Amino acid sequence: MSRNLVADKGRRSVLGTKLPQRSAIVVLVVLAALVPQMTGNEYYLSVAYQAEVLICLAIGLNIVVGYCGLLDLGFAAFFAIGAYTTGLLSVDRHWTILATILPGVVIAVVCAVLIGLPTLRLRSDYLAVVTLGFGLIIQTIANNLTLTGGPTGIYGIPELTIGSIVIQSATSFYYVFLVLVVVFVFISFRVRNSRIGRAWLCIREDEDTAQAMGIKIRRYKLYAYMGGAVMGSVTGALYAPALTAISPPSFGFSESLLILMAVAIGGMGSVWGAILGGAIVVILPEAFRQFSQARLLIFGAMLIIIMMTRPRGLFPEGAFRGTAKRLRERFNDRAPPRPSMAPPEPAVRDAPSEGP
Secondary structure, three states, rough: OHHHHHHHHHOEOOOOEHHHHHHHHHHHHHHHHHHHHOOOHHHHHHHHHHHHHHHHHHHHHHHHHHHOOOOOOOOOHHHHHHHHHHHHHHOOOOOOOOHHHHHHHHHHHHHHHHHHHHHHOHHHHHHHHHHHHHHHHHHHHHOOOOOOOOOOOOOOOOOOOOOEEEEOOHHHHHHHHHHHHHHHHHHHHHHHOOHHHHHHHHHHHHHHHHHHHHOOOHHHHHHHHHHHHHHHHHHHHHHHHHHOOEEEHHHOHHHHHHHHHHHHHOOOOOOHHHHHHHHHHHHHHHHHHHHOOHHHHHHHHHHHHHHHOOOOOOOOOOOOOOOHHHHHHHHHOOOOOOOOOOOOOOOOOOOOOOOO
């Protein structure tokens, strides 16, 4: 028994997944890295890195909503905190973009703690209303303070520099956000298979039972809220130099809905679902841009069809668990039996019966 457990652990990868899944991850990353070589169109690459930005935000919200079961309608607030912190420090204080990431993360975590401590005891709709109010508060502050530029926002954000490399083109930002997606996927898998991740799943399934088992409900909820805040802030800090100008409408309630829509379409609690949902929410409207105003109507109709046919999402948690094993079993059942290579056994003759 212990030998089987050790063997099973040995078959698991660094990401907490089995070896076939690790191979799929490597193939997908290689294919994604080859996209700029396959298409040199700057427009396509700008749409692609916009999809990567939403994927990063969806992975962060998936920790809050998918893992821990907390309905958050103001996640764009952490996105705004990271972007505005980078904009203010880089334009007014002349900090480098990379140096502004840590202050943005600290401010986002402090806001998550200040909002989370008194409100995370709430459940379902009540918590959703509080998070919605938090998102509107952050947008209102950015819209009214002179420090943040008011409705005009902040413009003239300098380029992102990594060492001697200056990130300016859509191709460069595509690779930056691709690396960020890979890092967030790695963290999500590792956290989900950790002690904290298992506590989040218990809280999501039954909060009362989790509390009866000794899990500190408010503490682990706060951990989830802080983890999502960190991912949202880092994404915003790297997104600001990509736009070179930011304003409050970019971080409103509609942005929070888009992030939540990406998680719901892909599948709650599924990292792959967050990736698929983020890509669909960004790419589909662009694919129907030729239909002008009707493209949003077509996009909405497709979303309704998806949610009616796949209520758990396109790639829900555990959707393909055991698929490889089932395929192997089905293949083995259909495959003809292999001829035996062992030499035939010699026939045994019956001994002659002796007379009386």
